[in-house]
Amino acid sequence: xxxxxxxxxxxxxxxxxxxxxxxxxxxxxxxxxxxxxxxxxxxxxxxxxxxxxxxxxxxxxxxxxxxxxxxxxxxxxxxxxxxxxxxxxxxxxxxxxxxxxxxxxxxxxxxxxxxxxxxxxxxxxxxxxxxxxxxxxxxxxxxxxxxxxxxxxxxxxxxxxxxxxxxxxxxxxxxxxxxxxxxxxxxxxxxxxxxxxxxxxxxxxxx
Numbered sequence: 001x002x003x004x005x006x007x008x009x010x011x012x013x014x015x016x017x018x019x020x021x022x023x024x025x026x027x028x029x030x031x032x033x034x035x036x037x038x039x040x041x042x043x044x045x046x047x048x049x050x051x052x053x054x055x056x057x058x059x060x061x062x063x064x065x066x067x068x069x070x071x072x073x074x075x076x077x078x079x080x081x082x083x084x085x086x087x088x089x090x091x092x093x094x095x096x097x098x099x100x101x102x103x104x105x106x107x108x109x110x111x112x113x114x115x116x117x118x119x120x121x122x123x124x125x126x127x128x129x130x131x132x133x134x135x136x137x138x139x140x141x142x143x144x145x146x147x148x149x150x151x152x153x154x155x156x157x158x159x160x161x162x163x164x165x166x167x168x169x170x171x172x173x174x175x176x177x178x179x180x181x182x183x184x185x186x187x188x189x190x191x192x193x194x195x196x197x198x199x200x201x202x203x204x205x206x207x
Contacts, residue, residue, distance in 0.1 A: 022060050022070065025050045029071045033114035041121040041128070043067070068131040079110035084142065093149045097205075098198050100142060101175060105194035108180045112190060115177045136176070143171045150205065170204055 028050035032041060039045050043064055047054045061067040076082070083103055090096035108115060122129040147168050173179060174197060180190035183197070 021052075021056070025052065025057055025060055025067070026070050026074050029067065030074055030114065033117045041117060041125075064127050065131060068128065072131070072135050075111045075114060076107070079107040081107050088142075088145065093146060094202070096149075097146050097201060100146065101198045101201060102194050104139070104175050105180060105191040105197065108177045108190035112181065116181070119177070136172075139175060140168060140172050143168045143175070146171075167205070171201060174200055174204065 025046060029041075029046045032039060032045055032049050043057055044054055046067070047057050050057075057067060061070060081103065084100070087096050087099045087103060090099060118128065118132060122132055147164065177190070180193055180197065183193040184190050
């Protein structure tokens with residue numbers, strides 16, 4: 001008797017179950033960071049909130065780094081960080097830089113509590129610290145592109161005293177969560193500080 005062929009819908013259904021499990025764990029990680037109670041961020045805490053075993057988290061993401069990458073992707077998607085691709089299609093480099101600053105103002109605002117908790121947890125967690133640093137390097141790569149484009153502008157001679165790697169490093173700090181968060185203080189949001197950071201960026205470039 002010939003065996004029955006495997007039905008395609010079974011693999012699709014299995015894939016949907018796996019995806020749902022991943023989404024549930026990522027949501028639990030995000031909720032943990034945004035919760036009012038200050039529970040420390042850890043794999044065990046995420047697993048408890050998701051209602052799964054610790055090993056299930058590892059089975060889904062292979063490692064803590066894999067979970068963190070998925071979490072960062074979730075935070076970025078929710079805050080519209082994908083708009084950066086459109087920013088780099090802007091031909092006016094100064095306007096593009098303003099847009100770049102605005103994207104991060106919204107990003108830091110949408111996930112402000114989560115970013116605060118992540119950075120606090122990173123003080124005691126070298127894996128988390130490394131993951132945050134690696135993710136931040138994407139912002140630095142974007143700024144490298146802006147500085148490269150500025151170097152081709154007619155204003156390039158004015159930037160000779162403060163350009164290249166040093167300029168990227170200063171802009172990198174200026175666009176960081178820590179800068180936006182400190183400027184905003186308790187009464188405002190990081191997004192409220194976008195015009196201020198835009199002006200500071202222009203002053204730094206013109207220095």
